[in-house]
Amino acid sequence: MTSTQRIARHDTDLLEIYPVAGNIGAEIRNISLSADLDDNHIQQIENALVKYKVLFFRKQHHLTDEAHQAFGARLGKIVAHPTVPSPAGTKLFELDASKGGGRADSWHTDVTFVDAFPKISILRGVTIPEYGGDTVWANTALAYELLPESLKQFVGTLRAIHSNNYDYGAERIVTEEHRLNHHKNVFVSSVWEAEHPVVHVHPVTGERALLLGHFVKKLVGFNSRESAQLFELLQNRITRLENTVRWQWQQDDVVIWDNRSTQHYAVNDYGNQPRLVRRVTIEGEPAVAIDGSRSRTVTRPQDAVNDTPDREVNYAAS
Template identity: 65%
Template sequence: MSASPIHPDSIDSRFGDLRIRRVAGHIGGEVLDLQLGADLSDERFGHLKAALLAHKVLFVRGQSHLDDASHQAFGERFGRIVAHPTVPAPGGTRLLELDASKGGGRADSWHTDVTFVDAFPRISILRGVTIPAFGGDTVWANTARAYELLPEPLKRLAESLWAVHGNDYDYAADRTNLSAERVRHHREVFVSALYEAEHPLVHVHPETGERALILGHFLKKIEGLASGESQRLFELLQARTVRLDNTVRWQWRQDDVAIWDNRATQHYAVNDYGDQARVVRRVTVHGETAVSVDGRRSRTRRRPEASNDATVDAVIAASA
């Protein structure tokens, strides 16, 4: 069966010679006919980065040439790449591997990556290594548009508030039928070291100047509010963020790559593929502390003395 023709009205041609197919109305673009790699020219990489800032998440099909090394090398074009603070990386890499068979691969709750540290990642680059025959889609939401559509009183309230984020959030709160393996992985791996950070509910994007919400499942409590009030306000703002018209859903194929601006998105991995194998690997680009609308920066509340990133750096140095 031949591929469906691409409607010309879906093409965003603002980015040099890149052809970007709009995937949804308010977030998401598919980059057509591009081979990713560290050897992209500065001009083409600049166009790709501009397209990412505009569309928030980009998808690229058919990147079978990428392996762990070239995946990481491409990620380094965006900045310094880092390992996950608690989940061990595959040997000799800084990658995060999400393998559904090992208990940690079903990220089926809305989140922005690693907001339990003060300088959470700026960019994430996810590569489909083993994709199930059906199911396993990922959905992204536009947190900048979510803020922009708030009524003015809610904007002013959100801009004044800060919240505590931690990796020891309530893992089972919105999940049913959790397997013992998933609970074990969360307890023994994901929270093997505890982190907490304080972030403004609204931050100013350092490159676009847009204001965006920082929410997601790592948020433990909005400061200055009773726990019940904190939960109700979180639910109100979170529900606005993940409205269907503010999201894009990607149906993975083998060797697809998704690149997203972690400062302006949340995402959710749909857990509907049963016992099928699903393995994806992520390169994470180090970020900067978020800045509130009044100029204050995110701050650390709790950080272990040593992190997995330091361990990975030592392993790589020893093997060089």
């Protein structure tokens, strides 16, 4: 199947779709997400996802943790996090603002410190603050598309090292000690690094997208200062406001995003209010560069186990 044929597969006639912003994001109304949805509905959700990048669903109050995971399994294999323990008996990732690792307030694509980073994330609002706590997503495919042609040619040759052992406090004005401790003692309990192309080809649509975010440690072949300058140049293109969509959470909302063509940022403006969200994450594959080369593992623990039935782990930092 050619890229053109893949891009054309956007049939969504069974869904009520309402775009939320001009360049990314759509709300789908009057549907109950469930493992019992027929194959046509599942296919059309997948079609809408690669078209709009982020899908929003209100009033999914029927979803328990078990049902959330069962629905996620219709979109692919649910995968576990390399370092962070998950709630007992689940593969859910729990982001609890009352705990050290629960705010995710910097721009990132999920878990890019592994070579086969997740393709889809499914986040459910369990406890939502009275105000604040929105999440913002950015379209990394459009960011690449809008680059000047000369810059496209340059960045298409670049590769970057992504690591979970990144500078957690670098982009934050204030970082509480307990959050730094959680990052050091849990999230970086073992170090994982992967090398990815800065521009990768989406396996379904054939679109080219920038693959960056806060897990980037350095660009291959450049010193730290040069890496930082190039990273900032490209990252600023991704997060231009015109390239984003912002979602104001309500209780029992579910958001599904294509992790291959987005970054996201959880706005940390809700103080000490409770905020609890849970996520199912779907297995991806190594990124493919324009020249056909693939992502590769740089560092991983020798005894690493990424997804076994008896290991209760889950994805963090999202």
